[in-house]
Amino acid sequence: MxxxxxxxxxxxxxxxxxxxxxxxxxxxxxxxxxxxxxxxxxxxxxxxxxxxxxxxxxxxxxPMRERSILSRVVRSEGDAASGGKLVIALPGNKQIETAIVVSRKRSATQPTICVSSQAGCAMACRFCDTGLRRGVDLPAWAILEQVLHAEAWLQRANLTASNVVFMGMGEPLLNYSNTLEALNLLCRSHKTTLSTVGVPPLRRLAAAAPRNLRLAVSLHAPRQELREELLPVAGRALKLEELLSIVRGFEESTGFGALIQYILIKGVNDTEEDANQLAELIAAHLRCAGINLIPYNPTQAGSSFGYQSPSDAACKRFRQVLRQRGFNATIRFSTKLGRSWSAACGQLGLEG
Ligand code: SF4
Incomplete structure (x- = not known):
C-alpha cells in the first residue's frame, strides 16, 4: 500500500x-x-x-524525534529539472549548502543530492572556497535533513534522487562518527558515495561502513609534490602511495572499484604528461571504477593563486590519454552549469 x-x-x-x-x-x-x-x-x-x-x-x-526538523531552507537557486542548490539554515546561525546535480541518461533525468558534512573545511585545498572557512562538524541529523529538504525540492517537480554523494562542504572523514551514522541510513535509501581527499580515518572506514558504500577519492595530482601544493593539508596527512594502498584495501573489502576525481587546472596539472603519470599511478595500485575529470570552476580561493579553467579541448586531450590507457574517464562539464549559482565543485559555502 x-x-x-x-x-x-x-x-x-x-x-x-x-x-x-x-x-x-x-x-x-x-x-x-x-x-x-x-x-x-x-x-x-x-x-x-x-x-x-x-x-x-x-x-x-x-534528535529529529525530540525536536522535529531543526533546519530550514532559506533560499533555493536553479530548478529541479536542471539542478541547483539549497541554502539551509541550522540553529546557532550556521548556514550550509546542498547542491542538486541533474544528469540525463537516455532521456531519463537522474538527480543526485550532494550533501555537506561540515560547515567550512579545515583542509584548505587551494582551489576551493569551502576551505576558506574553518570546518565545523555537522551532526548526523543535519546531514540527513539535507536529503529530506533536497528530496522535497525535487518531489515538487515530480522527481526523486537515486544517488547521494558526500561531495558538498567539508571533508566527511574529519566528521567521522556523524558521517558514519548518516551513512548507515542513507545507504539503505540511496546509492551513496563518500568522497574524500584522503585523510587517516579512511583506514577505519572500510571495516565500519555499510557494504554498499561507494568511495570517491580526490587525487587532483599524479605526483606527491604537486599534490602537496594543491592539497596542502591532505597531501601531507597521507602520502600518495599510502593513500592508494588504503583505497585498494577498501576496494577489496567492498568489491567496488573507487572513483578517482581530478580537478583540471590550466597549466598546473592538465598536460598530457600529467595524464600519463596519472594513468600509471592508478594502474599500479587500484582496480578503479572510473576517473572523473572536473574542469576547475573559478573560485576566490583559486584566483589568489592565479588558477584558470582549462579549455574544453585541453580537457578532452587529457581524457583521451586516459581512455587510450584503458580507463573509463569522463569529464564533468555539467558542473559548469552550477557556476551561475555558485554550486559548482569548490564553490560552495562562500556566503552565509
Ligand atoms: S575540496 Fe573538499 S576537502 Fe578540500 S577544502 Fe574543499 S571541501 Fe575541503
Whole structure:
C-alpha cells in the first residue's frame, strides 16, 4: 500500500502503524518512508512529528524525534529539472549548502543530492572556497535533513534522487562518527558515495561502513609534490602511495572499484604528461571504477593563486590519454552549469 502524502489521516496512521512499524522492522524503514514522502513531511510539521512519534527506534533520527526538523531552507537557486542548490539554515546561525546535480541518461533525468558534512573545511585545498572557512562538524541529523529538504525540492517537480554523494562542504572523514551514522541510513535509501581527499580515518572506514558504500577519492595530482601544493593539508596527512594502498584495501573489502576525481587546472596539472603519470599511478595500485575529470570552476580561493579553467579541448586531450590507457574517464562539464549559482565543485559555502 502506497501512502499518498496528501491523505494523511486515519488511513496514513494505519499505514505507519502497520507497514512501517511492523514489529521486526527497524529504523531504516522509517527513514526510507520519510525520504520518499519528504515533500509532504517538510511542509507539514504536525504529520512529520506524528511520523517520528510513531516510528520505530532509530538513533540517527532521535534528535529529529525530540525536536522535529531543526533546519530550514532559506533560499533555493536553479530548478529541479536542471539542478541547483539549497541554502539551509541550522540553529546557532550556521548556514550550509546542498547542491542538486541533474544528469540525463537516455532521456531519463537522474538527480543526485550532494550533501555537506561540515560547515567550512579545515583542509584548505587551494582551489576551493569551502576551505576558506574553518570546518565545523555537522551532526548526523543535519546531514540527513539535507536529503529530506533536497528530496522535497525535487518531489515538487515530480522527481526523486537515486544517488547521494558526500561531495558538498567539508571533508566527511574529519566528521567521522556523524558521517558514519548518516551513512548507515542513507545507504539503505540511496546509492551513496563518500568522497574524500584522503585523510587517516579512511583506514577505519572500510571495516565500519555499510557494504554498499561507494568511495570517491580526490587525487587532483599524479605526483606527491604537486599534490602537496594543491592539497596542502591532505597531501601531507597521507602520502600518495599510502593513500592508494588504503583505497585498494577498501576496494577489496567492498568489491567496488573507487572513483578517482581530478580537478583540471590550466597549466598546473592538465598536460598530457600529467595524464600519463596519472594513468600509471592508478594502474599500479587500484582496480578503479572510473576517473572523473572536473574542469576547475573559478573560485576566490583559486584566483589568489592565479588558477584558470582549462579549455574544453585541453580537457578532452587529457581524457583521451586516459581512455587510450584503458580507463573509463569522463569529464564533468555539467558542473559548469552550477557556476551561475555558485554550486559548482569548490564553490560552495562562500556566503552565509
Ligand atoms: S575540496 Fe573538499 S576537502 Fe578540500 S577544502 Fe574543499 S571541501 Fe575541503
Amino acid at each position: 502506497a501512502l499518498k502524502p496528501w491523505s494523511f489521516g486515519p488511513q496514513a496512521r494505519r499505514f505507519l502503524a502497520t507497514s512501517v512499524l511492523d514489529g521486526h522492522q527497524v529504523g531504516f524503514d522509517l527513514w526510507r518512508h520519510l525520504a520518499k514522502h519528504a515533500e509532504f513531511y517538510c511542509r507539514n510539521q504536525d504529520t512529520w512529528n506524528l511520523a517520528l512519534d510513531l516510528g520505530p527506534p532509530c538513533d540517527a533520527l532521535t
